Amino acid sequence: MSANLEAASGSPQLDTFPKLLLEHARTRADRPAIREKDFGIWQTSTWSQVRDEVMALAGGLAALGFQPGDKLAIVGDNRPQLYWAMVAAQVVGGIPVPVYQDSVADEMQYIFDHASIRFAVVENQEQVDKMLEVQQACPALEHIIYEETRGLSDYDQPFLHSYVDVQQQGRDWNRDHAGELEQRITAGQGSDLGIMLYTSGTTGRPKGVELSFDNLVITARNTAEFDHLTADEDMVSYLPMAWVGDCIFSVAQAYVCGFCINCPESSDTVLTDMREIGPTYFFAPPPVFENLLTTVTIRIEDAGWIKQWLYRHFMGVARRVGVQILDGEQVGLGDRLQYFLGELFIYGPLKNVLGFSKVRVAYTAGEAIGPEIFDFYRGLGMNIKQLYGQTEAAVFITMHPDGQVKPDTVGVPAPGVEVEIADNGEVLYRSPGVFIRYHKNDEATAETKTAEGWVHTGDAGYFGDDGHLRIIDRAKDVGKLNDGSMFAPKYLENKLKFFPQIKEVVTFGHERDSVTAFINIDLEAVGNWAERQGLAYSGYTDLAGQQVVYDVIQKCIEKVNVDLTSDPHLSGSQIHRFLILHKELDADDGELTRTRKVRRRIIAERYGDLIEALYDGRDQVHVEAEVTFEDGRKGKIVADLAIRDTKTTQVPAAAA
Amino acid sequence: MTETAQQMTSAKKIGDVVLAVDNISLSFGGVRALSDISFQVREHQVLSIIGPNGAGKSSLLNVINGFYHPQEGTITYRGVTRKQMKPHQAARQGIARTFQNIALFKGMSTLDNIMTGRNTIMTRNVLWQALRVGPALQEELAHRHRVEEIIDFLEIEHIRKTPVGKLPYGLQKRVELGRALAAEPSMLLLDEPMAGMNVEEKQDMSRFVLDVNSEFGTTIVLIEHDMGVVMDISDYVVVLDYGRKIGDGLPDEVRSNQDVIDAYLGVSHD
Numbered sequence: 052m053s054a055n056l057e058a059a060s061g062s063p064q065l066d067t068f069p070k071l072l073l074e075h076a077r078t079r080a081d082r083p084a085i086r087e088k089d090f091g092i093w094q095t096s097t098w099s100q101v102r103d104e105v106m107a108l109a110g111g112l113a114a115l116g117f118q119p120g121d122k123l124a125i126v127g128d129n130r131p132q133l134y135w136a137m138v139a140a141q142v143v144g145g146i147p148v149p150v151y152q153d154s155v156a157d158e159m160q161y162i163f164d165h166a167s168i169r170f171a172v173v174e175n176q177e178q179v180d181k182m183l184e185v186q187q188a189c190p191a192l193e194h195i196i197y198e199e200t201r202g203l204s205d206y207d208q209p210f211l212h213s214y215v216d217v218q219q220q221g222r223d224w225n226r227d228h229a230g231e232l233e234q235r236i237t238a239g240q241g242s243d244l245g246i247m248l249y250t251s252g253t254t255g256r257p258k259g260v261e262l263s264f265d266n267l268v269i270t271a272r273n274t275a276e277f278d279h280l281t282a283d284e285d286m287v288s289y290l291p292m293a294w295v296g297d298c299i300f301s302v303a304q305a306y307v308c309g310f311c312i313n314c315p316e317s318s319d320t321v322l323t324d325m326r327e328i329g330p331t332y333f334f335a336p337p338p339v340f341e342n343l344l345t346t347v348t349i350r351i352e353d354a355g356w357i358k359q360w361l362y363r364h365f366m367g368v369a370r371r372v373g374v375q376i377l378d379g380e381q382v383g384l385g386d387r388l389q390y391f392l393g394e395l396f397i398y399g400p401l402k403n404v405l406g407f408s409k410v411r412v413a414y415t416a417g418e419a420i421g422p423e424i425f426d427f428y429r430g431l432g433m434n435i436k437q438l439y440g441q442t443e444a445a446v447f448i449t450m451h452p453d454g455q456v457k458p459d460t461v462g463v464p465a466p467g468v469e470v471e472i473a474d475n476g477e478v479l480y481r482s483p484g485v486f487i488r489y490h491k492n493d494e495a496t497a498e499t500k501t502a503e504g505w506v507h508t509g510d511a512g513y514f515g516d517d518g519h520l521r522i523i524d525r526a527k528d529v530g531k532l533n534d535g536s537m538f539a540p541k542y543l544e545n546k547l548k549f550f551p552q553i554k555e556v557v558t559f560g561h562e563r564d565s566v567t568a569f570i571n572i573d574l575e576a577v578g579n580w581a582e583r584q585g586l587a588y589s590g591y592t593d594l595a596g597q598q599v600v601y602d603v604i605q606k607c608i609e610k611v612n613v614d615l616t617s618d619p620h621l622s623g624s625q626i627h628r629f630l631i632l633h634k635e636l637d638a639d640d641g642e643l644t645r646t647r648k649v650r651r652r653i654i655a656e657r658y659g660d661l662i663e664a665l666y667d668g669r670d671q672v673h674v675e676a677e678v679t680f681e682d683g684r685k686g687k688i689v690a691d692l693a694i695r696d697t698k699t700t701q702v703p704a705a706a707a
Numbered sequence: 708m709t710e711t712a713q714q715m716t717s718a719k720k721i722g723d724v725v726l727a728v729d730n731i732s733l734s735f736g737g738v739r740a741l742s743d744i745s746f747q748v749r750e751h752q753v754l755s756i757i758g759p760n761g762a763g764k765s766s767l768l769n770v771i772n773g774f775y776h777p778q779e780g781t782i783t784y785r786g787v788t789r790k791q792m793k794p795h796q797a798a799r800q801g802i803a804r805t806f807q808n809i810a811l812f813k814g815m816s817t818l819d820n821i822m823t824g825r826n827t828i829m830t831r832n833v834l835w836q837a838l839r840v841g842p843a844l845q846e847e848l849a850h851r852h853r854v855e856e857i858i859d860f861l862e863i864e865h866i867r868k869t870p871v872g873k874l875p876y877g878l879q880k881r882v883e884l885g886r887a888l889a890a891e892p893s894m895l896l897l898d899e900p901m902a903g904m905n906v907e908e909k910q911d912m913s914r915f916v917l918d919v920n921s922e923f924g925t926t927i928v929l930i931e932h933d934m935g936v937v938m939d940i941s942d943y944v945v946v947l948d949y950g951r952k953i954g955d956g957l958p959d960e961v962r963s964n965q966d967v968i969d970a971y972l973g974v975s976h977d
Contacts, residue, residue: 089859090852090855090856090858090859091855091858091864091867092855201860201918201922202914202917202918202921202922204921204922205921316864316865317862317864317865319864319865320864320865323865682906682907682910684906
């Protein structure tokens with residue numbers, strides 16, 4: 052066995068994950084590869100252990116009849132066993148297809164059917180039940196392997212296998228077919244299809260994006276070099292495995308650099324687990340940073356006055372000079388001293404509590420992050436940067452280089468990536484990470500990817516004089532007001548969402564006279580504020596309807612309006628009227644995507660009445676809405692929503 | 708879902724009688740709380756006791772775990788017939804319970820609360836445990852591991868170190884179940900485990916009760932008001948009204964029993 056491994060890893064090209072795995076297991080066998088918190092204790096697996104686990108599972112898959120070219124669905128939270136399954140499929144010559152674990156059976160069924168999946172590795176009973184449901188409609192699904200045995204002892208279907216049983220079978224198979232898997236690994240090439248990821252899709256059915264090993268490995272190598280990532284990084288893997296980002300950070304970059312990834316105990320313990328691990332390399336979408344900041348703000352408001360004073364004072368210092376110090380600019384001695392004290396009293400302890408003490412590089416992406424939020428973390432001395440990417444690019448299109456970080460840009464083209472702006476403002480790119488094709492969808496492939504390899508992002512943006520790309524909005528979402536001025540809904544929404552009181556916003560204005568907005572308040576932030584005001588409320592709908600809450604939101608909107616007047620392109624987009632929605636927009640009701648992006652078409656259909664009310668001058672509107680509760684029952688919310696006018700400033704047309 | 712739930716019930720092996728309650732009567736002064744009640748609990752069964760308020764359900768549970776001593780009748784547990792038994796004896800024999808009103812140590816963490824459930828099966832004495840060296844430390848580590856398994860089982864990792872008093876009601880109920888499980892009981896008495904919970908919490912709790920039953924093979928006797936829950940998870944149902952047993956049987960039989968319908972819905976006297 053080991054002799055064969057030697058031979059396999061001797062191949063000069065480390066262009067697939069199985070080859071990289073064997074290489075790490077050979078050269079750095081005892082270094083940690085993956086940790087998982089289980090029964091309250093961090094359990095570490097070394098690279099050589101990971102190799103043994105992966106090879107055992109791969110053998111088991113082969114023994115069950117998994118063929119090269121077959122697809123293996125992977126469904127569950129971030130568990131080492133599921134990460135191993137990804138590579139095990141590749142060892143056999145198959146293609147892993149991670150699926151969002153919180154998808155309902157119906158959504159999964161589409162993917163299983165579309166990808167012709169025969170094998171699935173899932174986390175637990177919850178997912179097994181879904182698989183059994185999926186199987187009714189997709190009889191092609193032959194074998195289901197589950198990791199967590201709990202609750203499954205009474206399931207006696209012959210096609211259900213426990214993970215350890217399959218591994219045991221695999222060890223026997225590997226003994227009988229010595230060298231077989233190693234041969235397959237050696238035969239694998241960078242140009243092979245490595246993984247298939249389904250995009251959540253703001254419109255229509257998800258599309259299966261085919262990425263080759265080259266796409267992932269070359270991109271990971273380029274970007275790891277860009278950020279000087281080493282084998283000593285620690286990363287917390289808590290984002291959905293079906294998302295391309297996790298595939299790049301937790302698999303591709305981890306395998307290329309050989310650093311260790313850490314799986315939290317459960318999705319509820321991520322924050323505690325992160326503090327224990329102290330990651331050096333970290334990714335989170337903006338909402339995570341926003342929520343953390345909101346929590347910190349709330350907790351500080353409940354703290355004693357000394358702490359409050361220290362926090363206010365030193366955060367002021369951080370806001371003033373923190374970012375300059377991080378970027379290595381010239382800062383006066385007095386300020387440096389203040390900052391040093393701040394590090395001692397506030398920044399250090401705060402970063403420690405958040406688990407950010409050791410972070411060298413942190414990224415955020417997915418949507419715009421509020422400049423205040425961005426500067427808050429940078430002020431603390433945390434090197435947080437933005438990147439811009441998509442599944443079709445194996446993530447990276449542009450990213451911030453160290454020392455050139457600006458909250459309003461997404462950075463410069465990543466190494467090896469060419470970026471162009473089309474005539475209509477759409478961003479196009481070409482890179483080694485560009486996907487092979489959409490699975491079974493040549494039409495969509497042809498629409499997105501030109502013959503020369505340029506990919507349409509669908510986002511509108513422009514390069515500034517500093518060479519940094521700025522993204523305004525989805526190209527198709529940028530509209531025009533009736534007076535001809537530009538209306539960029541997402542830009543406005545993001546500006547509003549930077550207020551902690553506001554959770555979600557939908558703005559309207561395309562082919563209208565003025566801009567109006569739907570608001571979702573943040574129940575945690577506004578609820579906490581209401582408690583301190585002694586304001587009684589029974590739940591979201593009640594709180595959202597209170598006039599004092601309207602007052603608070605109105606102030607936020609008016610602040611944004613004032614901001615907008617300073618930009619001649621956007622002063623026409625001041626928000627004239629708004630209402631606070633009676634329910635939170637929810638992915639289960641189809642109003643948001645799973646990644647919490649607003650689905651405008653569905654909202655426009657469902658709330659047509661409310662939109663009309665925003666424009667016909669009414670100051671109140673009656674709603675009855677059907678909602679789906681978590682257990683699948685349907686119910687009705689009945690409410691009278693107030694509509695408020697806000698103050699706007701007339702800006703004289705810029706003198707020609 | 709329903710299909711799999713049915714598969715689970717049918718696949719389960721219900722064994723011999725482990726607990727026989729024979730002609731139990733219990734009075735407090737002039738108040739007759741229970742009169743002449745008999746029923747049997749079989750190994751691996753989920754048995755529900757239902758009835759309107761004041762029907763004597765909690766009293767019956769208290770009789771089973773030895774807290775109340777009935778004036779008449781006997782209780783036979785695993786072949787041993789007894790008239791009187793102390794609660795700690797019941798605990799030693801593998802009977803654990805939770806309470807209608809949560810009885811946790813509010814100031815202690817989830818972990819510590821569950822750890823107290825191990826008390827009856829710790830072998831080292833107080834002195835050893837206080838010194839916490841050598842074999843006592845070994846033992847504590849073994850117990851801690853078992854407690855961690857329960858925490859994992861009940862999915863309460865995120866509140867491991869949180870003082871119980873700060874937790875919402877539904878989670879406190881789950882911690883209480885955890886503490887009962889820590890004693891590794893062969894029979895678990897649950898007094899209204901789902902009272903005051905919302906639908907989602909009830910679903911979770913029902914799943915945990917069924918999982919305990921199927922994973923650990925624990926026999927479960929529970930009191931519950933929510934008829935939907937009772938009918939879904941029970942193998943057998945006993946109905947009490949005014950201290951008398953007015954019916955028992957499989958959930959479907961009880962559902963169609965006229966006395967039970969009358970007791971729950973009221974009878975028109977015209």
